[in-house]
Amino acid sequence: xxxxxxxxxxxxxxxxxxxxxxxxxxxxxxxxxxxxxxxxxxxxxxxxxxxxxxxxxxxxxxxxxxxxxxxxxxxxxxxxxxxxxxxxxxxxxxxxxxxxxxxxxxxxxxxxxxxxxxxxxxxxxxxxxxxxxxxxxxxxxxxxxxxxxxxxxxxxxxxxxxxxxxxxxxxxxxxxxxxxxxxxxxxxxxxxxxxxxxxxxxxxxxxxxxxxxxxxxxxxxxxxxxxxxxxxxxxxxxxxxxxxxxxxxxxxxxxxxxxxxxxxxxxxxxxxxxxxxxxxxxxxxxxxxxxxxxxxxxxxxxxxxxxxxxxxxxxxxxxxxxxxxxxxxxxxxxxxxxxxxxxxxxxxxxxxxxxxxxxxxxxxxxxxx
Amino acid sequence: xxxxxxxxxxxxxxxxxxxxxxxxxxxxxxxxxxxxxxxxxxxxxxxxxxxxxxxxxxxxxxxxxxxxxxxxxxxxxxxxxxxxxxxxxxxxxxxxxxxxxxxxxxxxxxxxxxxxxxxxxxxxxxxxxxxxxxxxxxxxxxxxxxxxxxxxxxxxxxxxxxxxxxxxxxxxxxxxxxxxxxxxxxxxxxxxxxxxxxxxxxxxxxxxxxxxxxxxxxxxxxxxxxxxxxxxxxxxxxxxxxxxxxxxxxxxxxxxxxxxxxxxxxxxxxxxxxxxxxxxxxxxxxxxxxxxxxxxxxxxxxxxxxxxxxxxxxxxxxxxxxxxxxxxxxxxxxxxxxxxxxxxxxxxxxxxxxxxxxxxxxxxxxxxxxxxxxxxxxxxxxxxxxxxxxxxxxx
Numbered sequence: 001x002x003x004x005x006x007x008x009x010x011x012x013x014x015x016x017x018x019x020x021x022x023x024x025x026x027x028x029x030x031x032x033x034x035x036x037x038x039x040x041x042x043x044x045x046x047x048x049x050x051x052x053x054x055x056x057x058x059x060x061x062x063x064x065x066x067x068x069x070x071x072x073x074x075x076x077x078x079x080x081x082x083x084x085x086x087x088x089x090x091x092x093x094x095x096x097x098x099x100x101x102x103x104x105x106x107x108x109x110x111x112x113x114x115x116x117x118x119x120x121x122x123x124x125x126x127x128x129x130x131x132x133x134x135x136x137x138x139x140x141x142x143x144x145x146x147x148x149x150x151x152x153x154x155x156x157x158x159x160x161x162x163x164x165x166x167x168x169x170x171x172x173x174x175x176x177x178x179x180x181x182x183x184x185x186x187x188x189x190x191x192x193x194x195x196x197x198x199x200x201x202x203x204x205x206x207x208x209x210x211x212x213x214x215x216x217x218x219x220x221x222x223x224x225x226x227x228x229x230x231x232x233x234x235x236x237x238x239x240x241x242x243x244x245x246x247x248x249x250x251x252x253x254x255x256x257x258x259x260x261x262x263x264x265x266x267x268x269x270x271x272x273x274x275x276x277x278x279x280x281x282x283x284x285x286x287x288x289x290x291x292x293x294x295x296x297x298x299x300x301x302x303x304x305x306x307x308x309x310x311x312x313x314x315x316x317x318x319x320x321x322x323x324x325x326x327x328x329x330x331x332x333x334x335x336x337x338x339x340x341x342x343x344x345x346x347x348x349x350x351x352x353x354x355x356x357x358x359x360x361x362x363x364x365x366x367x368x369x
Numbered sequence: 370x371x372x373x374x375x376x377x378x379x380x381x382x383x384x385x386x387x388x389x390x391x392x393x394x395x396x397x398x399x400x401x402x403x404x405x406x407x408x409x410x411x412x413x414x415x416x417x418x419x420x421x422x423x424x425x426x427x428x429x430x431x432x433x434x435x436x437x438x439x440x441x442x443x444x445x446x447x448x449x450x451x452x453x454x455x456x457x458x459x460x461x462x463x464x465x466x467x468x469x470x471x472x473x474x475x476x477x478x479x480x481x482x483x484x485x486x487x488x489x490x491x492x493x494x495x496x497x498x499x500x501x502x503x504x505x506x507x508x509x510x511x512x513x514x515x516x517x518x519x520x521x522x523x524x525x526x527x528x529x530x531x532x533x534x535x536x537x538x539x540x541x542x543x544x545x546x547x548x549x550x551x552x553x554x555x556x557x558x559x560x561x562x563x564x565x566x567x568x569x570x571x572x573x574x575x576x577x578x579x580x581x582x583x584x585x586x587x588x589x590x591x592x593x594x595x596x597x598x599x600x601x602x603x604x605x606x607x608x609x610x611x612x613x614x615x616x617x618x619x620x621x622x623x624x625x626x627x628x629x630x631x632x633x634x635x636x637x638x639x640x641x642x643x644x645x646x647x648x649x650x651x652x653x654x655x656x657x658x659x660x661x662x663x664x665x666x667x668x669x670x671x672x673x674x675x676x677x678x679x680x681x682x683x684x685x686x687x688x689x690x691x692x693x694x695x696x697x698x699x700x701x702x703x704x705x706x707x708x709x710x711x712x713x714x715x716x717x718x719x720x721x722x723x724x725x726x727x728x729x730x731x732x733x734x735x736x737x738x739x740x741x742x743x744x745x746x747x748x749x750x751x752x753x754x755x756x757x758x759x760x761x762x763x764x
Contacts, residue, residue: 008472054612060453061432066425067455067499070615070749080626080637083612083753084461087424087451096450096465102472104372105608105645129433133393237474241419241439241449259446267474353436 005219014044020313034075040213054078057093090321091350113318114211147196172308210315236268236363254295264361320350376595379409385583401584413443422462422482424453455748459716460755483584484713527681535562545704578663578710607758609641716746
């Protein structure tokens with residue numbers, strides 16, 4: 001009899017999200033990471049000693065410590081384990097994890113990402129991401145580059161962005177995994193202060209504290225453990241880094257998004273966005289969300305970010321991986337009040353770097369009964 | 370299914386020195402990229418994905434340094450990610466490049482990076498910031514004092530002397546004379562090392578690596594790609610890595626899982642890499658070891674952890690010339706990290722030098738008859754380890 005699972009395919013066995021809060025005050029970051037990693041393993045009955053690798057995704061600068069994995073790798077489960085860290089984003093960590101599982105060298109892994117956004121001077125960190133000769137001296141930061149991006153967009157205006165942000169606020173209010181907050185009306189968002197014209201404060205989800213862990217296994221491991229029930233197959237993955245330049249052509253083209261999305265779709269054997277039942281977008285502004293929909297020519301009835309996306313919770317560095325976790329929950333039929341019916345295929349789209357320089361897409365597929 | 374074979378078909382490095390005043394970081398990393406592409410007989414368009422090796426970024430003072438560099442390395446529009454395991458970053462970048470190819474997702478992958486450690490006026494201040502804010506910041510813990518503590522423990526356990534560590538420096542500096550890219554090189558004596566200024570007992574200045582700047586790059590491909598492009602590729606036949614606790618004290622007690630003085634985590638990583646590569650007797654089957662040894666005391670425990678000899682035996686073997694050029698095992702013919710330490714790519718440089726030996730492209734450093742070579746990298750509080758085995762024959 002043929003094995004049920006493709007040996008080198010990657011499957012999500014379990015997903016755990018740390019409780020979302022604007023500011024976690026009763027735990028050190030190490031404790032947040034430990035609690036999340038342990039809960040992920042306990043939930044699927046895996047002993048940490050059984051892991052053959054750990055992949056982490058984190059940012060030294062946002063963690064407030066150089067080589068932050070020195071203190072955080074072990075709480076993430078990587079004590080005397082093969083461990084590696086991606087620095088671009090939580091969702092990039094999933095890309096690295098996918099290469100590890102699909103290489104055939106690794107079979108049972110834990111992927112952990114986090115961001116205690118409240119402890120880092122966010123925009124100071126972003127300013128230090130600038131090269132020192134031209135962009136740093138003029139004070140460039142995330143707010144300004146997001147504003148530049150919003151200004152470069154074709155076919156989106158402030159009013160539209162305000163409506164999108166308001167709709168996500170309403171969706172987020174239903175998500176039990178989000179930060180409990182009352183939705184804000186579009187009018188109030190439209191009246192919120194400018195951050196960087198035309199971007200207003202209400203167009204952006206506030207950053208929060210959080211962490212996420214996924215247990216990822218190979219098909220070979222599943223064939224050897226027939227009692228294990230995966231939540232989803234990671235059927236497609238794609239990532240792309242755009243030029244560093246902030247010219248309008250780069251900002252408006254969304255080419256990096258199209259490349260990453262196209263690669264992931266091809267990897268998953270899908271041909272058009274309509275094949276996806278749900279798309280979770282880690283949009284750091286409402287303008288990013290509108291631009292993503294436009295660039296991918298998403299159908300008007302496409303279900304996008306039923307979780308509320310980053311408006312539900314936004315631990316900035318790992319927000320994309322949280323979008324992936326929400327997509328996995330949708331495929332597994334475990335998204336609770338934000339479940340979008342039966343979901344056979346779901347995608348997560350994430351960004352990193354200034355003005356979506358970095359782009360990642362992950363596609364998840366349901367496990368046939 | 371067996372993993373897809375992965376091969377090194379091109380490498381490139383810049384000269385390493387304290388400062389490259391005439392180049393920006395992005396230009397340095399471009400120089401390394403161009404050298405590796407030329408060595409691989411490839412154009413930039415043939416590269417499918419990039420793994421960037423650089424950490425911590427505080428040395429160069431630019432946080433998302435790979436995102437600034439993307440255009441300079443022809444990476445715009447391609448999959449690119451940066452990896453980070455402290456000083457082991459270069460070894461981990463190689464491993465990430467390996468899985469990029471072995472996964473079947475990509476055919477040709479560029480692993481590249483650069484560092485400018487001396488951009489910061491005091492690297493050891495940066496390296497104090499890696500410790501715990503509440504318990505460790507305030508006493509002078511950095512990578513020098515940290516490894517000095519493990520060195521003292523090594524001396525107590527095995528009777529290793531300062532002169533035996535000094536001999537490692539003498540050999541490294543002499544080997545580096547043949548390395549056109551090495552930062553420090555020269556004919557020195559044990560007396561020169563012993564008489565250099567004290568840093569942190571038992572370290573003298575010459576026991577410690579320099580702060581280096583420069584870039585390094587490597588091109589990885591599939592078995593088919595290697596056959597098309599390269600007569601003597603170096604196959605990545607084994608990769609192993611281990612991450613341990615940050616707490617040094619936890620590696621010293623009677624209940625410790627690993628012994629601090631022994632760098633014993635490398636034993637785990639080495640065993641995995643050797644098992645994959647089919648290496649059962651390292652001393653007979655491996656001809657070159659490129660070790661991550663920014664301090665003179667870090668060679669002996671690594672050689673012992675990798676199984677080249679028993680615990681406590683490496684110092685006497687070193688005295689007898691067992692690790693010299695032309696011996697059965699040549700250790701760091703490039704001069705190693707003691708002579709050149711651009712931290713964000715040091716592990717990658719070790720891998721490049723090991724692969725070059727297997728590819729017979731090591732120039733004046735070439736050791737004759739190299740069929741297998743091993744490269745290591747170490748990071749954090751001597752807690753992140755990688756071991757990588759390169760072979761002239763694929764598995």
